[in-house]
Amino acid sequence: MTRLQKSILEVVKRSEAHLSVKEIYALVQSDFPTVAMGTIYRNLNQFAEDRLIRRVSGLGSADLFEGNLAIHNHSQCLSCGKVTDVHILGLKEFIQEQIGDETVSLDLLVNVICSDCMKKDSNFLKGTKDGK
Ligand SMILES: [Zn+2]
Ligand SMILES: [Zn+2]
Numbered sequence: 001m002t003r004l005q006k007s008i009l010e011v012v013k014r015s016e017a018h019l020s021v022k023e024i025y026a027l028v029q030s031d032f033p034t035v036a037m038g039t040i041y042r043n044l045n046q047f048a049e050d051r052l053i054r055r056v057s058g059l060g061s062a063d064l065f066e067g068n069l070a071i072h073n074h075s076q077c078l079s080c081g082k083v084t085d086v087h088i089l090g091l092k093e094f095i096q097e098q099i100g101d102e103t104v105s106l107d108l109l110v111n112v113i114c115s116d117c118m119k120k121d122s123n124f125l126k127g128t129k130d131g132k
Contacts, residue, residue, distance in 0.1 A: 021037065079117040
């Protein structure tokens, strides 16, 4: 593994967040100013394929990458796009029961309005922005 590849992997592993390619690019750039976005993207894809990191496919947003490989699912705020880890006990067993077939893995994305956005705009769910 090259120094650049190590650096890309480090950035994702060290972060508690779910990072977009652009965010990872910005972080890696501080050590490798001349690195190309395509190089970052190619390496992230390879790392995800090798299961060194996890790719989270968002709804309507670009793919995100995270270093947390423990089994968990995600919620995404429809307003700000923030992605949060969610842990639902017994979810896999529940789904397997419903489906009947052997459930190997699942990738659940729950759409939410996060508490920050609810505070910012309490009218969000009413579909009106007039009541300010
Ligand atoms: Zn939000
Ligand atoms: Zn996650």
